Amino acid sequence: MLDEPIHFLANYLELPDWRRLGEHLPVEWVEQAVQSTEATSIRHRRLPAEQVVWLMVALAIYRHKSISEVLDDLGLAVPDSHSPFVSKSAAAQARQRLGSEPLKWLFDHCARHWSEQDSKAYMFKGLQLFAMDGTTLRTHDTPENREHFGEQLYASGAIASYPQVRGVTLTALPKHIVRAAAFGPYGTNEMLYAKRLITEIPDDSLTVFDRGFLSAEILTTLIQNGRNRHFIIPAKSNTKCEVLEGSEDDYIVRMCVSPQARAKCPELPEFWQARAVTVTDQHARKHILLTSLCERKRYKKVDIARCYENRWGIETSYRELKQTMLGTALTLGSQTVDGVYQEIWGTLIAYNLIRLEIAKAALVVKCDPTEVSFIRAFHLIQFELHWAAVTRSYGKLPASMKLLRERLVSLLKDERSDRKFDRVVKAKPN
Structure with missing residues (x-):
């Protein structure tokens, strides 16, 4: 084939x-x-x-x-x-x-231009399909790199042998072209990098997130500060929500925004809503997917499940970058922070x-x-x-x-x- x-x-x-x-x-x-x-x-x-x-x-x-x-x-x-x-x-x-x-300027300029090329040929019901997830890269163990990037600390108290860079990327799933990326110190939370990339998500799009990005600030900002921008994200095991209407495996829920989140971002509403769809994976395990695609007739349950399955394409993208292009190297080649x-x-x-x-x-x-x-x-x-x-x-x-x-x-x-x-x-x- x-x-x-x-x-x-x-x-x-x-x-x-x-x-x-x-x-x-x-x-x-x-x-x-x-x-x-x-x-x-x-x-x-x-x-x-x-x-x-x-x-x-x-x-x-x-x-x-x-x-x-x-x-x-x-x-x-x-x-x-x-x-x-x-x-x-x-x-x-x-x-x-x-x-x-x-190099950063050139990447940002090229990535936006290239991800838009021929995008209509790969749309899902008029929406461009993206995925957002995080990754890490090791650097040479120099005092400058360790001071700037930091390192992973284990529960046992041990320190990682190499400094690490943390990053989050926004990838166009059909073509695996990286639309936007944010990299920096390992100690910075992925959520902060993700917030920088929300503005890079174009209108008429559907972004599939990893469950670690389940945040009212990120998801409501995505919907409110753009036109026809949608999300799919798996619910966490401790996600609390109130069922408003719908069937047993496809319903509308309302979730409360925590006081801590509203204190950090006063623009957040007191509640936010999403559609909850229960899907079964290939191992017969059930998952609840939260999405802003609330039109049941246009976006069927099977469509949402298929879009979420495509999320794993970003993991393939990371494998191509790390294993194929970087040659499974233990660290990046440069020894300075700017390098x-x-x-x-x-x-x-x-x-x-x-x-x-x-x-x-x-x-x-x-x-x-x-x-x-x-x-x-x-x-x-x-x-x-x-x-x-x-x-x-x-x-x-x-x-x-x-x-x-x-x-x-x-x-x-x-x-x-x-x-x-x-x-x-x-x-x-x-």
């Missing part, structure tokens, strides 16, 4: 130069991201700010390679006959000059680019984007971008071989025998 979409994807990506991805990520957007955050390079450099933006996207696609390899293989540095290679220190300094804000944020935004941009290519291909062959293997598409883009960069023309092959030999020599010169690394024993993560 998947052979046809995969075969088509291979043909669809037969010209995947950086210009190929540039169809979705125009140079003007990159320039605007740099200029809007005042990161423009004034001096003439081998790695101007615009090229560093592309470098961060490329590093996410070629995570198994060093920064020097990516620069050399894809030819991202401005050519210089006197110095054909860019040193690691120069690349690190270029990243520090750029900072993380241009961590920079790496996260660059990875999300690269992930959305791959997902957008898959969605475009699936639309042509009229299949679901999730039917196309993400791993296969990811490997195709890795291979083709590398091949297009190295073999731009057969006449340049001798020059490429010469550069290869020069690069090997430069690597030998860069080795330093006086470098020392302290041994650190870390506990295995559970």
Whole structure:
């Protein structure tokens, strides 16, 4: 069943130069991201700010390679006959000059634009389908990272071996494109990150939440501050509600807003209502789903259950990000706080680019984007971008071989025998 979409994807990506991805990520957007955050390079450099933006996207696609390899293989540095290679220190300094804000600006701008593309082809009864959930990422154990991001504290009193980043994402379920994201210290509650993303949910949409986001402030804000915005969220075991009307497994309930919540947010009403639907999962376990889709004739019980089942697509999205793109690495590659944020935004941009290519291909062959293997598409883009960069023309092959030999020599010169690394024993993560 998947052979046809995969075969088509291979043909669809037969010209995947950086210009190929540039169809979705125009140079003007990159320039605007740099200029809007005042990161423009004034001096003439081998790695101007615009090229560093592309470098961060490329590093996410070629995570198994060093920064020097990516620069050399894809030819991202401005050519210089006197110095054909860019040193690691120069690349690190270029990243520090750029900072993380241009990558965040570019992600926000691209994500909104890409999630809207072809959205009508994947609607549920006129509504775009989204999911919101949280995740965590480990960072290198440096004093700066541990102070800023913090770490998990266990009930036994033990402290996690690595600092952790906490984040919440809003993902378009049919295409798995991340529409919006918020990341920060591990100690910040997911609810605070979720509140930042509520404004990013578009009108005429249905968002499926994890039960941890069951909050009157989040759900009432979603409905009141937009047009035709709806939610589905499972009720907690201790959720208290008053049944107003309806049948045994499909009824309207009223819930009281706690005084503590109203004290924090005086705009909240005293009560809020929702439709409660009882569904049975594949393990014969019953769950109560709360939703703002109160029209029983238009939104049947089976429709609500099916939409909630699609929520697990966001978990697939996290798996594609962490296991496929990040290579199941224990930590992110960057060792500074700003570098961590920079790496996260660059990875999300690269992930959305791959997902957008898959969605475009699936639309042509009229299949679901999730039917196309993400791993296969990811490997195709890795291979083709590398091949297009190295073999731009057969006449340049001798020059490429010469550069290869020069690069090997430069690597030998860069080795330093006086470098020392302290041994650190870390506990295995559970």
